[in-house]
Amino acid sequence: xxxxxxxxxxxxxDDAVLILDTAEEMARVADRPIKKLPTLRGRTVxxxxxxxxxxxxxxxxxxxxRLSADVINFAAKGSSVSKGESLKDTAQTLxxxxxxxxxxxxxxxxxxxxxxxxxxxxxPVINAGDGTHQHPTQALLDAFxxxxxxxxxxxxxxxxxxxxxxxxVGDVLHSRVARSNVDLLHTLGAEVTLxxxxxxxxxxxxxxxxxxxxxxxxxxxxxxAVMMLRVQRERMNAAFFPTEREYSRRxxxxxxxxxxxxxxxxxxxxxxxxRGMEITAEVADSGRCTAVEQVANGVSIRMxxxxxxxxxxxxxVTNPRTEEK
Amino acid sequence: MDANSSEVGAQLPARPVLEGPDIARMLxxxxxxxxxxxxxxxxxVLLGIPTRGVFLARRLAAKLQDITGRTVPVGSLDITMYxxxxxxxPARTLARTExxxxxxxxxxxxxxDDVLFSGRTIRAALDALGDIGRPRAVQLAxxxxxxxxxxxxxxDYVGKNLPTSLREAVKVQLTEEDGRDAVxxxxxxxxxxxxx
Numbered sequence: 001x002x003x004x005x006x007x008x009x010x011x012x013x014d015d016a017v018l019i020l021d022t023a024e025e026m027a028r029v030a031d032r033p034i035k036k037l038p039t040l041r042g043r044t045v046x047x048x049x050x051x052x053x054x055x056x057x058x059x060x061x062x063x064x065x066r067l068s069a070d071v072i073n074f075a076a077k078g079s080s081v082s083k084g085e086s087l088k089d090t091a092q093t094l095x096x097x098x099x100x101x102x103x104x105x106x107x108x109x110x111x112x113x114x115x116x117x118x119x120x121x122x123x124p125v126i127n128a129g130d131g132t133h134q135h136p137t138q139a140l141l142d143a144f145x146x147x148x149x150x151x152x153x154x155x156x157x158x159x160x161x162x163x164x165x166x167x168x169v170g171d172v173l174h175s176r177v178a179r180s181n182v183d184l185l186h187t188l189g190a191e192v193t194l195x196x197x198x199x200x201x202x203x204x205x206x207x208x209x210x211x212x213x214x215x216x217x218x219x220x221x222x223x224x225a226v227m228m229l230r231v232q233r234e235r236m237n238a239a240f241f242p243t244e245r246e247y248s249r250r251x252x253x254x255x256x257x258x259x260x261x262x263x264x265x266x267x268x269x270x271x272x273x274x275r276g277m278e279i280t281a282e283v284a285d286s287g288r289c290t291a292v293e294q295v296a297n298g299v300s301i302r303m304x305x306x307x308x309x310x311x312x313x314x315x316x317v318t319n320p321r322t323e324e325k
Numbered sequence: 326m327d328a329n330s331s332e333v334g335a336q337l338p339a340r341p342v343l344e345g346p347d348i349a350r351m352l353x354x355x356x357x358x359x360x361x362x363x364x365x366x367x368x369x370v371l372l373g374i375p376t377r378g379v380f381l382a383r384r385l386a387a388k389l390q391d392i393t394g395r396t397v398p399v400g401s402l403d404i405t406m407y408x409x410x411x412x413x414x415p416a417r418t419l420a421r422t423e424x425x426x427x428x429x430x431x432x433x434x435x436x437x438d439d440v441l442f443s444g445r446t447i448r449a450a451l452d453a454l455g456d457i458g459r460p461r462a463v464q465l466a467x468x469x470x471x472x473x474x475x476x477x478x479x480x481d482y483v484g485k486n487l488p489t490s491l492r493e494a495v496k497v498q499l500t501e502e503d504g505r506d507a508v509x510x511x512x513x514x515x516x517x518x519x520x521x
Contacts, residue, residue: 018418025403025419034456039406307406311416 001315004116004125005305008136008180013160013187014318020144021157022304023297029066030300039311040069043100048090049128050076050106055271055295056128056138060103063302069310072099087111091120099123101310109133109176124309132174132235138270139180141301143188145294146225149266162189167219169195169251170229170278173202174236177270178229182210193219197251199240200231216251220260227268228253228278244277254280258288266290339496339511343485348468348506351484352381355466356388358482363433368461370429371399374438374450375420380501381468382437398425402436402457407449424457434460435482439497441467444478469508471495 001015011019029035045064049057057073064071076090087106094102101124104112109131116125129135147156150164166185172178172194185192192210194201205212213219220226231247241247253267261267267279267289275281283289308316343351360366366389373382379401386399403420411417436450447465454463466482471489489495489510496509 022419025421028422032457036456037406038452039411307419308416311406311411312414313412314415316416316418 001308001318003309003315004112004127005136005309006113006116006125006127007134008139008184008187009134011136011184011187012318013189016140016143016184016187017158017160018316018318019140019301019304019308020147022308023140023144023300024148024153024157026066026303026307027153027297027300029303030296035066036068037066038068039307040064040067042070043310044070044072044098045101045103045306045310046072046074046094046099047128048074048076048094048102048104048106050104050111051129053105053129055298056105056135059295059298060128060137060302062299063306066299067303067306069100069306072097087115088118088120091115091118094123095121101126101306103128105129107131124315126305126309129176131176133176133179134183135176135180136184137298137302137305138177139184140305141294141298142177142181142227142268142270143184144297144301145268145290146190146266148297149290149293150224150264160188160190161185164190164224165193165222166190166225166227167193167195167223168227168229169216169253171200171231171240172196172205172229173200173240174232175229181227182208186210193223195219195251197241197247216253216257217260220257221262223261223265225266225268226253226261227270228273229270230272230274230278248277252278252280253283255282258283258286261288268294270294339494339509341507342487342510343469343508345500345506348484348508351468352384353388355482355484356385356392359385359389359435359466360392362481366393366397367395368432369397369435370425370427370432370460371397371435371437372402372424372429372450372454373399374436374446375401375403376502377497377499378436378438380499381439381466382435385435385437385466398427400425402450402453404446404449404453407452409445409449422453429454429458429460431459431461433462433464436463436465437467438465439468439499440495441465441470441478441480441483442473442495444474444476447478448476468497469495 002010047060103126105128112125112127112130151159168178182192186209194210194212195216269291273279363369371382371386373379382399386397389397400423401421403422405417405419464481467480468484470480470483470486492513494511494513498507500506
């Protein structure tokens, strides 16, 4: 495994499967009376959040605390200093304080990469979402949720998602979750189809390892999991579709559409959900929607990533013993 | 014992000091000792330490069941995240911790491992147990005690005391993992840094 986790594309198949397997063991800690492991005692992890977040920040903090790390929360909201400078200054401050790892969320794509490769700081950097670029731990927890539901918590150990058909629907253009998921799911052997209005499909998508469709109804019956994305209006600087009602009618998931999915197929959502827009309340509250499960799985995945990057004196070595097919 | 170390390979010139029937007899004896000392073994929970301790715990549980006629809860306890040498190498792969549904609260927990050496694994196991519950007592059963303790820890049930030198390596092989039952004694490989 690499020292930093910047992009889901940095992970090999064996790295990803190791993280999922480790998360499976971490998930069992949540069932214990004492939800704590001594593994990262004496290590300091800094959560550097330049952009708003509830789920991801709390999830990382819970994971760090369950592994007994010392946690420093740094909310750099409203910084008036220009981005490059402020990031450098912050990094040097953290380095001087001796942090052992940095979890960073930043509105600018590439900020975690810059932090990891600039030489400002020596600690491993974990990307918790940067602009419209990547959100690798989200992709990992999504893959973990799929493997648990489609294969099984115990049967899934050591397995990837080979041959599973995953559909990602919605605002792909602004979604780092979609980018990370395409990379990781492709690495794990799944077949990914993106469904979005043409205006919300990014330029250059033909080079991504996935299919693109504009017709949700034709893709649904062939999907093992359907991931709904929120329309990120805060990142939109133009009119990408005529009205919300039209978007909702063509690309929203309602009860009728869900009935057309195969019986075993999951509905996923990275959150926050906008009920009535991309997903109806009926679907969001049904047993097939894994949104809440994904949040719980997020803590396990982040514990696994932190353990594998920080638990030893160097990142975990992936077992070269790959299964021959 | 005769030297038929050819199949073990040139890398580890190990000779078997115990064979399958020896191991089976030792486990039977330990099972009887457990029943005797725990007065029927009705509140005993067996926890094997991965990898091979788990298989030994399952075999012991089967033997206890034969003797007492009751099912004995058996599980596994992974100690990786409690090790004191975690920072001395790359992050290690975790194994499964499976606590039986009965739990360990107020019961006699019998830890089972293949080889007792420095005692550090058992120290880690005691820490791990403390986070799971409060047993009435904790005991330790090992197949082989090779000596060289670095901590004040001893086993309650020992299959065989095997005096060794620090340059030697003891390897337990079990059918479930290695295809045969044996205890091998050889010279320690000095090359790999990640020795256990």
